Amino acid sequence: MKPATAHPQQPLIENQDLVDRVIAKHDGRAGMLLSILEEVQENHPHKYLPMEVLDYIAHKTRTPHAQVYSVATFYALFNLEPQGQNTICICRGTACHTRGSRNLLERLKLELGVKDSGEEGGADKLSITTPDRKFTLRTVACFGQCALAPVVEVNHNILGHVNEQALEREIAALGKGKKKQ
Incomplete structure (x- = not known):
């Protein structure tokens, strides 16, 4: 043997x-x-x-x-599911909510072609990655930047006083491969 x-x-x-x-x-x-x-x-x-x-x-x-x-x-910074190349976080805190963050969220979901499945926690807590893994859309409780409401974080960069047009420009730039770090 x-x-x-x-x-x-x-x-x-x-x-x-x-x-x-x-x-x-x-x-x-x-x-x-x-x-x-x-x-x-x-x-x-x-x-x-x-x-x-x-x-x-x-x-x-x-x-x-x-x-x-x-x-x-x-800790919210850890992910147990695969994330997209670009991460967009929209604040769902009171100041941001009253200044339109919910509308930004709905517009972004339309723009990216994603829907809530109900499993992600709805509008209160959301984390959705597009099928092509180009984008992950998340909501967070608060960034602590209420004076800048509504606040959106794109790839770790805080953006203040965001409107739909500004958000669309950011997404378009990311879609063309201009990933910001």
Whole structure:
């Protein structure tokens, strides 16, 4: 009988080398969980944390899975679903709502051709990614920029006093590949 040949170990998850480097950079300490999750998400091609990555991080950092999942779901900056190349967040706070953010949201959904499925939380909390993954549309509770209402964030850039025309120009520029960072 022939001895079994050793096979190189297959990665357990996509981008395992990256995740291992990030964990090692933070010494694998559970206290650095926020930094680890943030860096891993930022380097994922679809800017999210797949469940198998959360499981792997929990295992490698010896942190209970429930704790890793709790952190990933508590903070709004973390995504558990694939995100678009461009992210547009519309404030749903009182000042923005009274100054037209709801109309901006409805106009943007029409422009992007997306609808609420009811599963995303309706107008109160929304996160929809277009099928081509070019855009993710989200609502947030408040940006804390009420004097600039209505406020929209496009790829981490805060825009104040936004009207439908300004928002359409932003979307058109992004659609032509002028991604702002």
